[in-house]
Amino acid sequence: MSAASVAVMGETEARRLAEGARDRVRFEEEALELSDQVYRVARRLVSTREEAEDLMQETYARAFRSWRQYTPGTNLRAWLLRILTNLNIDRGRRIQRTPDTQPLEEGDYFLYNRLEANGDGGASEQDRVVERLSQDDVVEALAEVPHDFRDVLVLVDIGDFSYADAAQILDVPIGTVMSRLHRARRILKQNLAEQTLGETA
Amino acid sequence: MSLCEKCEELMQPYLDRVLSDAELAEAEAHLAECGWCERRYRFEVSLRQFVRQAVDEPMPPQLKAKLAALRTPLV
Numbered sequence: 386m387s388a389a390s391v392a393v394m395g396e397t398e399a400r401r402l403a404e405g406a407r408d409r410v411r412f413e414e415e416a417l418e419l420s421d422q423v424y425r426v427a428r429r430l431v432s433t434r435e436e437a438e439d440l441m442q443e444t445y446a447r448a449f450r451s452w453r454q455y456t457p458g459t460n461l462r463a464w465l466l467r468i469l470t471n472l473n474i475d476r477g478r479r480i481q482r483t484p485d486t487q488p489l490e491e492g493d494y495f496l497y498n499r500l501e502a503n504g505d506g507g508a509s510e511q512d513r514v515v516e517r518l519s520q521d522d523v524v525e526a527l528a529e530v531p532h533d534f535r536d537v538l539v540l541v542d543i544g545d546f547s548y549a550d551a552a553q554i555l556d557v558p559i560g561t562v563m564s565r566l567h568r569a570r571r572i573l574k575q576n577l578a579e580q581t582l583g584e585t586a
Numbered sequence: 587m588s589l590c591e592k593c594e595e596l597m598q599p600y601l602d603r604v605l606s607d608a609e610l611a612e613a614e615a616h617l618a619e620c621g622w623c624e625r626r627y628r629f630e631v632s633l634r635q636f637v638r639q640a641v642d643e644p645m646p647p648q649l650k651a652k653l654a655a656l657r658t659p660l661v
Contacts, residue, residue, distance in 0.1 A: 406660065409658060410660075413657045413658070417650070417653060417654055417657075420645060420649075420650055420653055421644065421645045421650075424644075424645035424649070425642060425643065425644070425645070428643050429641055434643070434646070438646065438649050438652075441645075441649060441653065442649075442652060442653065442656065445653045445656050446656045449656055449657055449658060492594050493594050493595075493597050493598060493626075493630070494594050494597075494626045496629075496633070497625070497626045497629040497630070498626075514629055515629060515632040515633050515636050518633075518636060518640075520639075520640040523636065523637050523640035523641060524640060524641055527637070527641055541602075542634060542637065542638065543638060543641065548602075548604075566598075567598055570598065573637070574633075
């Protein structure tokens, strides 16, 4: 932009443009600073690292284009994840919807009971039951939780979002978040029991 | 419903810190005297922590550069 055109435009207009550019740069920097945290959630919403990387790039491209829709001072990480989960759904990943009712379900103490029943029952052992789970088993058990349930579990337990934030991100009522979360944790524990103890519950 | 069944029902909301005061008092009173439930609560706490650590996968370093490249160029 030439000095002459700035003069013609007038000082007010020039200042408005400069402020807009400054706000945009600030937005972009804040969004990029959050990218590590957003990625950690994104990675568990999809199956592969490649998918997570694609989804992150689509998300940031869209966020940078529509930055004016973000209200400064609100939760930017939640705003980014709302874009990300919408894009993820748009990709048609949920061609098969998860039925809301699946044959289930064991209680919340289920996994501990199973692991304890499989151990020698010693007092020192009881405190280390969780150490019998392997990292790979956990990754696989989480990946096998159906999408609708896993989204909530990942947002709340991995992303540290409140029920209210998760409800907004996924555009579902808060009661749905709570019931899906509860089911998701039980399904995860059932999967873990199957993985670790090698039999169907 | 037995006290332990009730305690099992209160575990998730207890760990999420969303119980009402009355329910919280009920859960804590039971946990204080029931080692059976108390072990299961402790297991759940360590399980959640374990799951978080197990599934943690940091962002590939080159991705950050790709994201930064998507910024609107300054005119």
